Amino acid sequence: MRRFALALAAILLVSTAALPVMAQSSANSVGLGVAVGLAFPQGSTAGISSTDWKTSFNWGFYVNIPIISTLHLTPSSELYRLDGGNVTDFALAFKFIVPLPRFDLYAGLVPGLTAVSDLIAPNVGLLAGGSFRLVGNLDLFVQGKYSWVFEGGESLRVLHANTGILFVF
DSSP states (O other), X not given: OHHHHHHHXXXXXXXXXXXXXXXXXXXXXXXXXXXXXXXXXXXXOSSOOOOTTOOEEEEEEEEEEEEETTEEEEEEEEEEEETTEEEEEEEEEEEEEEEOSSEEEEEEEEEEEEEETTEEEEEEEEEEEEEEEEETXXXXXXXXXXXXXXXXXXXXXXXXXXXXXXXXX
């Protein structure tokens, strides 16, 4: 009888391990994302000029790297246009997550660099947003970021409003 129970347990264990697992992300899964939105620049610096609050289309790529369930690092590259030319922001967001059952809220600090023409200037920003699970491993996110670009003694401020898709695996 004991051999039968052990054989049955072994068969159940092997068959359970052989069952396909549905794709589903977890709070500890790395994600790749793309976003589109609008940038609203205000002010100017020595190397960067802008028309106050003139809207610019922006888009970017994101990587979401969970450190713990409530802290994620998010390196990103975001492109938009100012009067001075095409602009690329490279940043590393420190996102603090409030996990909810199907929705995550987050806020964070975003230091980085802004490149336009021959100029590279430091920037720092604040962000807030939310992420909603569409299906097993696909999230929709909406976020806003307000950043300051420093060049010389002046600063350029840029408000970013983005929405995008995050593929979590």
